[in-house]
Amino acid sequence: MAVDNCGGELVAPVSAGDRLKLMLAVVPWIVANPGHTMAQIADRFGMEPDALEAELDVLWMVGLPPYTPDTLIDILEDPETGGLTIKFADYFSRPLRLSHGEALTLLAASEGLRSLPGGEADGPLDRALAKVATTLSPGAAGAIEVDLGAAEAEVLTELRKASVEGTEVNIRYYSANSDSVAERKIAPWRVFAQDGSWYVVAWCSQADGERIFRLDRIEGFDALGTVSQHRPDDSALVGDGETQVFHPRPNDPTVTLRLAPESAWVVETYPVQDHKVMADGSIKATLVITAMPWLERLLVQLGARSEVVGADGLDDVATIRSRAAARILQRYGK
Amino acid sequence: MARTEKLERLLKLTAVLLNSTTPLTAQELKLKVPGYPEAPLSFNRAFERDKDDLRALGIPLSMVQITFKDPPVEGYLINHDDYYLPDPELTPDELAALRLAALTVSFDGATEAAALWKLGGLVPFGDDSSEQDPLASLPMSPTLIPLFGAIVERRKISFGYNDLDREVSPWRLDFARGRWYLIGYDHNREDARNYRLSRIAGEIELLGEPGDAEPAPEGQRERTLRAWEIGDEEPHKAVLWVSQDRAPIAERMLGQSAIAVRPSAEGVEFDVSVSNVDAFRFFVLGLGDQAELLAPQELRDDIVRWLSTIVGES
Numbered sequence: 171m172a173v174d175n176c177g178g179e180l181v182a183p184v185s186a187g188d189r190l191k192l193m194l195a196v197v198p199w200i201v202a203n204p205g206h207t208m209a210q211i212a213d214r215f216g217m218e219p220d221a222l223e224a225e226l227d228v229l230w231m232v233g234l235p236p237y238t239p240d241t242l243i244d245i246l247e248d249p250e251t252g253g254l255t256i257k258f259a260d261y262f263s264r265p266l267r268l269s270h271g272e273a274l275t276l277l278a279a280s281e282g283l284r285s286l287p288g289g290e291a292d293g294p295l296d297r298a299l300a301k302v303a304t305t306l307s308p309g310a311a312g313a314i315e316v317d318l319g320a321a322e323a324e325v326l327t328e329l330r331k332a333s334v335e336g337t338e339v340n341i342r343y344y345s346a347n348s349d350s351v352a353e354r355k356i357a358p359w360r361v362f363a364q365d366g367s368w369y370v371v372a373w374c375s376q377a378d379g380e381r382i383f384r385l386d387r388i389e390g391f392d393a394l395g396t397v398s399q400h401r402p403d404d405s406a407l408v409g410d411g412e413t414q415v416f417h418p419r420p421n422d423p424t425v426t427l428r429l430a431p432e433s434a435w436v437v438e439t440y441p442v443q444d445h446k447v448m449a450d451g452s453i454k455a456t457l458v459i460t461a462m463p464w465l466e467r468l469l470v471q472l473g474a475r476s477e478v479v480g481a482d483g484l485d486d487v488a489t490i491r492s493r494a495a496a497r498i499l500q501r502y503g504k
Numbered sequence: 505m506a507r508t509e510k511l512e513r514l515l516k517l518t519a520v521l522l523n524s525t526t527p528l529t530a531q532e533l534k535l536k537v538p539g540y541p542e543a544p545l546s547f548n549r550a551f552e553r554d555k556d557d558l559r560a561l562g563i564p565l566s567m568v569q570i571t572f573k574d575p576p577v578e579g580y581l582i583n584h585d586d587y588y589l590p591d592p593e594l595t596p597d598e599l600a601a602l603r604l605a606a607l608t609v610s611f612d613g614a615t616e617a618a619a620l621w622k623l624g625g626l627v628p629f630g631d632d633s634s635e636q637d638p639l640a641s642l643p644m645s646p647t648l649i650p651l652f653g654a655i656v657e658r659r660k661i662s663f664g665y666n667d668l669d670r671e672v673s674p675w676r677l678d679f680a681r682g683r684w685y686l687i688g689y690d691h692n693r694e695d696a697r698n699y700r701l702s703r704i705a706g707e708i709e710l711l712g713e714p715g716d717a718e719p720a721p722e723g724q725r726e727r728t729l730r731a732w733e734i735g736d737e738e739p740h741k742a743v744l745w746v747s748q749d750r751a752p753i754a755e756r757m758l759g760q761s762a763i764a765v766r767p768s769a770e771g772v773e774f775d776v777s778v779s780n781v782d783a784f785r786f787f788v789l790g791l792g793d794q795a796e797l798l799a800p801q802e803l804r805d806d807i808v809r810w811l812s813t814i815v816g817e818s
Contacts, residue, residue, distance in 0.1 A: 186510040187557045193515060194561075195621035214625035216617065228508055232515045234523055235536045261522035264588040265622040269562035270653040272619035275611045278642055278679065280602065282609030286639075295605060298598035302623065305590050309656045312720075316609070316679040318640050320756055344753055349792070351749075363640035365682030386756050432782075463792075471789045474813040495814040498789070501796045502808050 189225060196222070197229070197243075197262045205253035233258065273306055274314070281316040286326065318363035321385040326361065328393050329370050329385070333358040338375075338398050342390035343383060347461035351389060352376070357398030361385075373400035422458045423483030425465065429453040430475040440468075454479065466494035513539040517554055518563065522587065527568045527579025555580075563587065589622055600629035610638040645684050645701045650708040651677060657714040660691075664705035671711065672697075673718035685734065689718040696721075698734050730761040732787060735780030742778045743799040747771045750794040757787065773798070781806060 196215055200206070212219040226245060233242035244257040268276070280299050303311050332339050339358060344351045356372035359380075363369075368385035380402075424443060429436055431451040436442070445455035459465045469478070469491040481487045516537045521528065530551055534540050540547050558565050564586035570579040594602070603626050606617070620626055647663070654661045655674045662671045671691040678685040683700060690697040741763070746754040751772040755765065764775040778784045785807060788797050797804050 186507050186514060187561055189507075189511045190514050190518075190557070191561050191618055192621065193511070194518070195618070199621075199625060214627075215621055216626050228512050228515065231512050232519060234519060237538070261519050264591065266561070266563060266587060267589045268619050268622060270656065271649045272562075272622070273656070274649055274652040276602065276606065276619040279609040279611060280605040282640060282642065282679075283605040286608075293601065294595070294597040295601035298594055298602050301592040301594055301598065302602075305592050307656045307658075309658045312676060313652060313655045314677050314679075316642070317681075318609075318679075319681075320759065361639065366680060367682075387753065389752055467790055467792060470792075470811070470814065471786050473810050474816075492815045494792070495811040498793045499808065499811045499815065501793050502804070502811075504808060504812070 192225065193228070194262065195265045196226070197256060197259055198265045200254055200256045201259055201263050204255040205248070205251070207252040208254065211254065229256070229259075234261075267305065268302075273302075273310065276302070277310070277314050278316055281314050282318055285316050285318055317366070319367045319386070321368040325385055325388055325391060326368065328391065329358045330361050332393060333361055333370070336398055336401065338394045338396045340392040340394060341383070341388045344387040344389060346387065346467075347464050349463040354383075355394070356381075356383065357400050359402035371402070373398060373402075421483075422460055423481065424456050424458055425478065425482075425484060425487050426454065426456045426480040427472070428477040428479050429455055429472065433472055433476055436468075436472070459484065462490075466490060470494050470498065509539060513537060514554060514557060518558065518582070521565070521580060521582045522584070524581070527570055527581040529570065529577050529579050533580065592623060594624050596627050599624050599627040603627055604629045608639050610641045612641065612644040642679060643682075643684070647701055647704050647708050648677070648684060651686055651701070654708065654710060654717075658717040658719070659714050660711040660717045662709045662711055663707070665699055665703060668692075670697075670699070672699075675720040681731065689720075691718075700734075730757075730759060730783075732776070732778045732780045732784035733761050735783065737779045737781060739777050739779045740781070740800055740803060742776045742784065742797060742803055744774045744776055744788060745771055745796045745798055746774065746791060747794040750791055754791060754795065778803070785810060 192215070196211065199214070200211060206214075208223055209219045212222040215222065217225075229243045229245055231242070235241070241258065243259045243262075246255045246257065247253070248255075277299070280295055284295060284299075328339065331337075336357065338355055340353060340355050342351060343354050354377075355375040356370075357375075358370045358372045360371045361368065362371075370383050370385060372381060372383060373379070374381040427436075428448070429452060431453070434453055436457075437445050437453060437455050440457055443456040443458055445453055447453050465487075469476075469487070478487045478491065484490070516539070517533065520533065520536050528536070530548075533551070534547055540550055555565060564583055566581050566583060566586075568579050568581055569576050599620070602623065603620060606620065617626070651661070651674055653659075655676065658673075660671065660673055662669055664670075672686070673689040673691070674686055675689065675696075676687045678687055678698070683702065686699045686701060686704075688697065688699075689695070744754075745768055748771050754774065755762065755772070758774055758776060762774040762776050766773050776784070781803060784803070788795055788807065789810075797807050
């Protein structure tokens with residue numbers, strides 16, 4: 171792949187196919203926009219000027235039979251301005267249509283950005299999408315919906331702002347682990363969406379350490395505007411790629427479950443130390459327990475179809491589970 | 505160097521095909537495009553690879569029978585309408601908005617940059633470079649691009665799902681809760697259905713011709729489905745009580761799947777449309793003893809049975 175994940179800068183194209191793809195886009199652009207310098211064009215296509223110049227060199231040999239000077243593509247450089255012009259390349263006057271993969275990724279990214287809480291309707295992105303849609307089949311309109319997760323526009327905007335400015339925010343936060351609501355002072359470092367939820371990595375004054383908070387569990391907030399002493403420079407949680415949302419400590423207890431096949435998702439979702447698929451399709455998984463209310467809830471949700479096989483650092487998990495179930499049953503008058 | 509020779513040959517081949525209004529045979533192309541090996545077998549191999557390379561880039565290289573020759577031979581053609589991107593005439597701020605989108609929401613194995621090259625290049629979006637960290641990354645799935653292609657071309661498709669072959673008119677791809685879903689018309693069940701892409705087995709088979717698919721109904725719901733709305737079951741209207749404490753969280757999680765919300769003793773009652781009982785039970789139990797499923801009796805009995813089995817086991 172010649173391009174990186176964020177649609178930004180170009181690594182030198184490697185295969186002939188990747189280089190052809192670039193040429194079939196750059197040449198039409200220069201044909202349509204004569205007079206730009208090598209540096210300006212390189213910038214436009216996310217390349218180094220030297221790399222682009224080396225790529226364009228191949229054009230001297232390209233043209234139509236009989237490959238006489240008047241049928242070969244001509245690149246002219248204005249001696250004064252350095253502006254480039256390409257001649258005798260009428261057949262490359264427009265780029266190739268978007269492939270399905272290109273259209274999909276562009277539309278999905280745009281729908282994702284549009285779905286951000288507080289996104290601007292009828293802005294330049296909406297206008298751009300409407301224009302791009304006219305170059306695709308009519309079926310492409312409304313072909314993709316992207317929902318990155320629920321969050322209130324104000325919370326998302328303020329947390330992103332605080333993370334850029336390095337300022338502190340007070341939040342009222344519902345913790346699913348402890349099943350309680352508490353006030354916390356945090357210094358947001360990075361906001362991101364993953365697996366359908368929005369999270370903020372932050373320094374938490376109450377915990378005196380870095381923590382991850384879910385935006386849809388923030389029940390109230392107050393931007394303090396004070397600059398935090400804690401910066402994300404050494405943070406393990408602020409960086410590229412997937413963030414591990416769970417952070418087990420070395421002495422956390424573990425529980426081993428035999429999961430019914432339909433509960434296999436547990437292995438992908440929670441901090442699992444170890445797991446093994448059994449002959450009957452069930453999965454033996456050892457989970458790290460970071461909080462008791464969380465364990466109780468999960469055991470009740472998984473139900474009797476999943477079996478508690480063992481535990482380390484916890485007594486009688488089966489009783490913990492049946493007490494939690496009995497407590498809910500009381501609600502139902504049983 | 506060999507790579508540059510290959511690039512040069514592919515560019516010439518594309519130029520010759522784009523410049524021709526009639527189909528050209530392999531032998532004609534060999535004469536018109538310098539750089540092919542002379543020996544027939546080596547030529548065939550090189551030409552086959554070049555055709556594959558052009559098609560992999562999405563170049564619409566088609567093959568037609570040239571019938572006036574005797575015997576008829578195969579000719580190659582690039583249809584101009586299929587090749588040339590009409591100019592969408594994007595303004596700099598529109599191009600910048602697309603680039604910001606590509607930088608904000610990344611895609612595993614992305615090709616956004618290539619799309620932006622074609623649409624007019626990478627235009628900077630102001631001086632705010634501090635927000636270049638992608639906010640979210642969307643996962644790629646092997647069936648995603650074929651399904652998108654089928655939706656765009658309005659083609660009927662078939663695929664394996666839950667051990668059954670489904671014949672489907674695809675309408676829309678939804679990314680929700682970190683997963684991709686397909687929404688479409690299920691011809692076997694004669695109703696709209698949704699499918700999780702990770703559960704689609706094998707390849708997407710295209711049926712019929714472009715345009716054959718059942719069209720999506722007007723005013724199709726354009727909102728994210730919750731887990732308990734995604735299922736094959738006849739929808740239930742469930743009534744869920746949630747304590748005052750947990751009501752704000754529950755309201756957010758239920759979203760628009762809650763048809764009605766009203767205050768109730770020490771809490772809030774929600775009317776929820778449920779077409780996946782397992783998923784809804786899971787959600788309700790996640791609220792612990794802060795929630796009670798009031799109706800219908802059938803679902804209430806299901807929860808009581810579920811909990812009683814747990815208690816009975818110990």
